Amino acid sequence: MQNNFLRKLIFDEKIRSIVIQTLVIGFFALLVYSISQTTAYNLEKRGIGTGFEFLGMSAGYDISFSLIDFTSKDTHLRAYYVGVLNTLLVSICGIFLATILGFLVGIIRLSSNWLFRNIAYVYVEFTRNVPVLLQIILWYSILIHLPKIKKAIQFFEYFYLSNRGLYSPAPIFKEGFSVVTWSFILAIIFSFFLRKFLKNKQNQTGKQFPIFSIMSAIIIFTPVVFFYIMGMPLEFEHPILKGFNFKGGMVIRPEFAGMLLGLSIYTAAFISETVRSGIIAVSKGQREASQALGLKSSLVMRLIVIPQALRVIIPPLTSQYLNLTKNSSLGIAIGYSDLVHGFGGISLNQTGKAIEIMLIVMVTYLIMSLTISVLMNFYNRMVQFKGNA
Amino acid sequence: MSSIVYSNKFLIWSKKNLFSSWINTLLTVLSIYFIYEVSVFFLDWAVFKADFLTNFRGERIIDRTFCSKNIEPGSYGACWAIIHVRFYQFMYGFYPAAEVWRVNLVFFLLPFALVAIFFDKVPFRKYLLYFTLAFPFIAFYLLYGGPSLTTVGTNKWGGLLVTLFLGVTGIALAFPLSIALALGRRSNMPIISLLCVIFIEFIRGVPLITLLFTANVMLPLFLPDGVSPDNLLRALVAVTLFQSAYMAEAIRGGLQAIPRGQIEAARSMGLTYWQSTRKIVLPQALRISIPPIVNTSIGLFKDTSLVLIIGLFDLLGIGRAALADMTWTKLYYEVYVFVAIVFFIFCFAMSRYSLYLEKKLKTDNSS
Numbered sequence: 001m002q003n004n005f006l007r008k009l010i011f012d013e014k015i016r017s018i019v020i021q022t023l024v025i026g027f028f029a030l031l032v033y034s035i036s037q038t039t040a041y042n043l044e045k046r047g048i049g050t051g052f053e054f055l056g057m058s059a060g061y062d063i064s065f066s067l068i069d070f071t072s073k074d075t076h077l078r079a080y081y082v083g084v085l086n087t088l089l090v091s092i093c094g095i096f097l098a099t100i101l102g103f104l105v106g107i108i109r110l111s112s113n114w115l116f117r118n119i120a121y122v123y124v125e126f127t128r129n130v131p132v133l134l135q136i137i138l139w140y141s142i143l144i145h146l147p148k149i150k151k152a153i154q155f156f157e158y159f160y161l162s163n164r165g166l167y168s169p170a171p172i173f174k175e176g177f178s179v180v181t182w183s184f185i186l187a188i189i190f191s192f193f194l195r196k197f198l199k200n201k202q203n204q205t206g207k208q209f210p211i212f213s214i215m216s217a218i219i220i221f222t223p224v225v226f227f228y229i230m231g232m233p234l235e236f237e238h239p240i241l242k243g244f245n246f247k248g249g250m251v252i253r254p255e256f257a258g259m260l261l262g263l264s265i266y267t268a269a270f271i272s273e274t275v276r277s278g279i280i281a282v283s284k285g286q287r288e289a290s291q292a293l294g295l296k297s298s299l300v301m302r303l304i305v306i307p308q309a310l311r312v313i314i315p316p317l318t319s320q321y322l323n324l325t326k327n328s329s330l331g332i333a334i335g336y337s338d339l340v341h342g343f344g345g346i347s348l349n350q351t352g353k354a355i356e357i358m359l360i361v362m363v364t365y366l367i368m369s370l371t372i373s374v375l376m377n378f379y380n381r382m383v384q385f386k387g388n389a
Numbered sequence: 390m391s392s393i394v395y396s397n398k399f400l401i402w403s404k405k406n407l408f409s410s411w412i413n414t415l416l417t418v419l420s421i422y423f424i425y426e427v428s429v430f431f432l433d434w435a436v437f438k439a440d441f442l443t444n445f446r447g448e449r450i451i452d453r454t455f456c457s458k459n460i461e462p463g464s465y466g467a468c469w470a471i472i473h474v475r476f477y478q479f480m481y482g483f484y485p486a487a488e489v490w491r492v493n494l495v496f497f498l499l500p501f502a503l504v505a506i507f508f509d510k511v512p513f514r515k516y517l518l519y520f521t522l523a524f525p526f527i528a529f530y531l532l533y534g535g536p537s538l539t540t541v542g543t544n545k546w547g548g549l550l551v552t553l554f555l556g557v558t559g560i561a562l563a564f565p566l567s568i569a570l571a572l573g574r575r576s577n578m579p580i581i582s583l584l585c586v587i588f589i590e591f592i593r594g595v596p597l598i599t600l601l602f603t604a605n606v607m608l609p610l611f612l613p614d615g616v617s618p619d620n621l622l623r624a625l626v627a628v629t630l631f632q633s634a635y636m637a638e639a640i641r642g643g644l645q646a647i648p649r650g651q652i653e654a655a656r657s658m659g660l661t662y663w664q665s666t667r668k669i670v671l672p673q674a675l676r677i678s679i680p681p682i683v684n685t686s687i688g689l690f691k692d693t694s695l696v697l698i699i700g701l702f703d704l705l706g707i708g709r710a711a712l713a714d715m716t717w718t719k720l721y722y723e724v725y726v727f728v729a730i731v732f733f734i735f736c737f738a739m740s741r742y743s744l745y746l747e748k749k750l751k752t753d754n755s756s
Contacts, residue, residue: 138725332598365596
């Protein structure tokens with residue numbers, strides 16, 4: 001009997017798997033228990049309490065770059081919000097820029113011109129084989145060694161480039177501008193419905209409409225018309241040099257610009273590779289067949305090649321977006337106040353609550369990664385084959 | 390006659406690749422102009438107008454005030470003397486000069502340890518593989534010290550030594566771990582598979598810098614009193630865990646490519662799970678997954694530069710330290726370009742190797 005039980009333990013797959021899994025759980029429980037015990041002991045010895053009350057305490061430090069108001073009297077929780085917003089800002093701008101640049105370079109790499117495509121090749125090889133941290137630091141050093149404020153480079157009359165950043169006129173929205181914004185949004189929604197209607201019409205009657213031109217005309221002209229109807233409710237505040245600094249206007253700080261340039265130029269090199277391989281993956285026969293049917297080359301690209309290429313491009317593109325978002329945590333190296341620099345760095349040093357803060361920071365990044373994955377998977381499902389493949 | 394044919398060939402090629410239409414011709418002209426401007430600017434800066442060991446007066450450069458660009462207005466050439474002066478630190482960090490032969494020996498032996506892994510047609514491959522297995526112990530003994538060698542603490546290590554140490558050791562340690570994770574993720578046992586999924590997705594979802602911070606701040610808290618791993622070891626733990634998650638995904642891709650029928654055939658022949666995994670599945674899966682593994686390794690090698698944020702002096706960290714020195718400050722471009730070139734050489738070589746493997750895999754499969 002006993003022998004039989006032992007035999008089952010080793011040779012019966014079901015029982016064996018239960019035994020192994022129980023052992024693994026036991027081992028992990030023991031590990032977690034012993035680590036938490038030692039940690040509790042270590043924390044007590046160092047006089048560090050646990051808990052999240054510190055979030056309500058005043059932070060006691062300033063953040064140079066913030067989208068919402070922040071002073072040193074504000075709480076650590078608010079510092080966290082500032083960090084999250086700054087991380088999101090640089091990530092979203094970076095994703096936007098990197099996508100445009102990446103698609104552009106990817107298409108250039110397929111150019112029939114040998115010299116032109118090899119310039120793009122050299123760019124790709126140089127940027128993706130050098131650490132992104134080094135590139136961010138390099139861009140930042142270039143930006144902070146621009147001329148001083150007094151000798152700022154002036155261009156387009158009201159733009160000033162100096163070592164404190166790029167100063168530009170700031171738009172001031174007066175009463176009635178919201179009408180223009182709403183008309184813009186409504187124009188976009190309306191034009192999409194119109195597109196659906198015209199497509200249906202085309203399917204039924206075979207008559208073609210210049211859908212793209214109609215859509216762009218509606219989207220561009222509606223807000224312009226409303227802008228004039230409302231009496232041009234927009235003014236610009238120009239930056240003016242007063243004493244040692246500019247007054248008024250908007251400014252893009254070198255920390256932000258350095259992060260943005262470094263991240264997007266680095267990631268664009270990877271994106272261009274996925275774009276290139278995605279376009280190559282569309283078989284030549286498809287292109288030739290559509291040309292044989294008499295489609296213009298722009299239509300071949302828009303109707304045949306790009307929809308199929310997107311299916312290949314989207315999954316690796318998603319992971320590039322994730323990488324860019326994670327790399328935005330490198331702001332600490334040049335003093336960009338992102339989540340890791342402000343909340344994860346200075347707040348941690350001031351409160352000593354390493355476990356709580358690192359937990360919050362990591363969970364925040366996990367949520368961001370998850371959100372990007374979910375959104376991109378949703379988009380991916382939209383571009384995949386519909387019906388029977 | 391032959392020269393005419395040749396020139397015709399060139400003309401045909403250039404007609405097809407450079408001047409096929411007026412747009413192409415315009416692009417070619419613009420490209421040539423762009424290449425000319427960039428290369429003239431860069432070569433002037435880096436070579437023709439640059440100082441190497443002496444400035445334009447022929448004086449030996451001992452600090453930044455001797456650089457031509459700081460003496461002569463309008464001069465903008467690079468001042469490479471900073472690299473020369475700091476070269477020792479760039480390579481070894483603060484390793485004692487009397488013991489530096491040990492690092493050099495490790496640098497010298499490293500290719501011999503790697504060549505048998507990278508190429509399968511190497512003479513004496515079998516013996517070299519034994520050497521590869523022994524190499525980590527030899528390297529550790531040489532670098533850190535032990536019986537009859539004085540101990541050199543890791544706080545003295547720096548520069549390329551730290552970059553290579555973290556890169557190579559991190560990848561080597563992550564390899565077995567990642568195989569276990571990949572197999573675990575595909576395991577039939579739900580709890581094991583769940584644990585592996587959580588680990589892999591967690592690591593892949595957070596930035597490396599948070600893991601480095603965690604290892605730096607929290608490892609001492611997690612461990613019993615008195616056990617305090619030094620900073621380099623903490624970074625190594627974070628880097629290894631990070632790399633193992635990414636490598637596991639690369640290996641999982643390889644595992645998925647093995648047809649299910651092969652595993653079932655092996656099982657029906659009476660092989661156990663471990664036998665079929667070791668003899669049938671892994672040899673094939675690993676072969677396919679080497680190119681993506683190399684690609685994640687390039688990523689890791691670049692990411693080792695992040696350790697400067699937790700206060701270690703890797704190649705880039707040494708560069709920043711050199712710039713913080715008042716006698717050499719402001720020579721940013723020289724330092725960063727030098728560090729970039731070193732990283733580029735390693736990463737470009739690895740990416741070429743990965744391409745070579747992919748081509749080789751293709752021809753092996755088709756034959």
